[in-house]
Amino acid sequence: MLDVALKLVNEIDKRIQPIIGWENAGKTVKIGADGTPTKMIDIIAENIAINVLEKYGGILLSEEIGLKVLGDEINYIYILDPIDGTYNALKNIPVYSTSVGIIKIKEEDKKILKNKDIKFIEKYLYKNYSINDVYLGVVKSLATKDKEVFYAIKNKGAYLIKGDEKIKLSVSKVNELKKASVGLFVYGLSNELLDMLKDRLFRRIRLFGSISLEMCFVANKALDAYINLNESARLFDIAGSYIICKESNAKITDKNGKELNLPISISSKTSLIIANEELHKKLLPIFSNKWAIKPLSFGFVVREDSKEAINLAKDLINYLKSKNIPCYVKENIKNLINEEKINIKKISHIVAIGGDGTILRAARIANGEPIPIISINMGKLGFLAEFDKENAKEAINKVIKGDYEIERRIKLDTIINSKKLPSALNEVVIITKNPAKILHFEIYVNDTLVDDLRADGLIISTPTGSTAYSLSAGGPIVEPTNNNFIITPICPFKLNFRPLVLSCRNIIKVRLKSNKPALIAVDGIVEEEIKKDDIVMFKKSDEYTYFVKGKNFYEKLKNIFLN
Structure with missing residues (x-):
């Protein structure tokens, strides 16, 4: 049938070209079967296709005519878009095409469908055939000089015909x-x-x-x-x-x-x-508004000094294994839970059981990969946790069923002298290396000097981290899904410097003016030492952290503050 499909697209191409630019080509003549306005050019192209396909017979589905039985034999289903990019064709913008997909009708169905009315055929095709039954597809560009033709036959590859060349197709390998x-x-x-x-x-x-x-x-x-x-x-x-x-x-x-x-x-x-x-x-x-992929496997990151957290992890792992869902564990608990170590390429979800520190470790393990974290509070505050131990299994079940939402959180990149540190989910803190020594900073936003600051330290926080160290230092509470950063001084010498909330599209730079060295801590882990005149740049990361959504943020705030 490839020769038939090629004849179809070539005939439309040949006969449609003279009417490109014709003033009546864009006239609306009716409402098509799909409920959208039909232009004259669409009708002409569809009629050309019908004249070609009637010689071969079959069932035609097209956006203008809807469903039509062609000829006496019902061997194929033709799914046709006579002009894809009608507006472009009418305006002579060189991006429009003809597209056809072909399905072979099963032998047993030919007898069932023969001599039946349109409504019966419509219902039968809807119940018994899908796009995955398409075995041949042809798309021809109608505007380019070489009139490229793309085609594929199921299990035989995809190709581009360009002039006298036939090129095998494969997708790009770009993954960033x-x-x-x-x-x-x-x-x-x-x-x-x-x-x-x-x-x-x-x-x-x-x-x-x-x-x-x-x-x-x-x-x-x-x-x-x-x-x-x-x-x-x-x-x-x-x-x-x-x-x-x-x-x-x-x-x-x-x-x-x-x-x-x-x-x-x-x-x-x-x-x-x-x-x-x-x-x-x-x-x-x-x-995606919902993460509807069926989970392949779960990785567990667990607070190792909590017997209660370890026992909950064992319980959940046994439950998942009873459903034939593989589980892996962070190496620090492998001697406590006898499972294979986490391999980031094998897991689809991470279960973090513990306090905020455990959840931050889980985020670092995910390392920007689209791996949702199911965060279960077994610590004290648990601002990052979305679930309690009482509803942990319920959360797992919702994930297994695909009945859950994902909340995406921005992260913060830190670059020192061209060296990039791990991305922060909560905050990056600049603190003195020598206790009780004040630091001197220059703070720039998009290369504009914002302030000359003396303080015990400086916090650059994400919205997720607004309820962590930044809050303790007097910073504002920001909804975790917002796209902002917060600059919060730690015990500033000048009382008129207040925490600053700014868009995450800004670039923040901090120059250390003190003779005393300072440390850079990312999500509570010291990563680097800086010295006088070093410039630390902060910007929105290309990475995100993904949480399976549980508690309402404001309910969480209310419960924590009341406690």
Whole structure:
């Protein structure tokens, strides 16, 4: 059927070109089967396709006509988008295409479907066929000079035909967000898109307006990823390019990480995240409202000096193993709990049982990877903990079922003389190396001098850390999901210097003016010594820490302060 699909896209290409720029091509003539306005150019392209496919027979699903039986034989299902990127075609913007995905109808179904009415066929296809039954896909660019054709046959690879060349396709190996070029399809400025633009999360963002081509650009390494957050990707748009991406080894899910299983229906729509396996893992937690991936295995980080915490960990591990879910443990408790050591590449979730110190260790183990932390309080305050020991098993069950939310927290990077320290979830503290000695700082925000400060030390805190050391030093409480940093002095010499809250998009620099050396502590761990005139730079990390959401933040505040 590849020759039929190629004939289809080539015929549309040949006959559609003369009407590009024609003033009536953009006239709205009706509302299509999918509920969107149909332009004259769409009708013309669809009729060209029908004339080609009637010779071969089958069932056509197309965005304008809906479902139509062609010819006498029902051997194939054709899922067609005659013009993907209609607006671009009308405005002569050179990014539009024709896309078709083809499914073989099972032998037993041919008899069932023959001579049946449209409503019966619609219901039958919806129940018995999905996008994963597409075995052949072809997408042709209708505007480029070489008229590239992308195609794939299930289990036989994906290819690009460009002139006389035939090139095997495979996805990009770029796995760092800052190096990734990403295609987007969005309606309106969503919060997610605004965050990406503000944070400069990716190397570049492209919005082309032709889903099928953009998916093929991922298969061809022209883009490192493609993201559709609006759940507006229709079956017509993606059926052909879906198999092309799959055969080029792309990972394709909806924005919540679920594998696509779109039923064959004119109403089928989805969100999309498409990239290589490693980049997909990093994209998923940025956009998903719920972490819907089935957990593969759990790593346990446990307060080792607490018998109660160790016993709870053993109980939870036995429970998970009864469900055939592997468990791993931090090496410091391996002699207490006989399980294999944590390997960051093997675990999907971390269970942290203890106080805030234990949870911070878990965050450091995750090291920016999209691994959610299930934080269970077995300490005293437990500001970072989302669950108590009484509802620990309930939290685990929700994770197993995929019925839970993720809360993403920003982190803070510290750079000293080009050396990057571990990222901080709570705070970075500059303190004197010699007790009872005051330090002298110059504080800059985006290279503007903010203050000349003498104090016992200085805290640069994230919103998560606003309720930790910063709070004790007189800093404000900030919601942990905010995008801010807090500069809090420790016992300042001048009483008029107050804690400063600023956007995390700012770059903070601190110059040590004292002759006395100072220490840099990241989340309570001393990492580096600095001396006079050293400059310490602070900026928002590219990494995040992810928590399985439990307690309400304000309820947590109320309970802790009342206690």
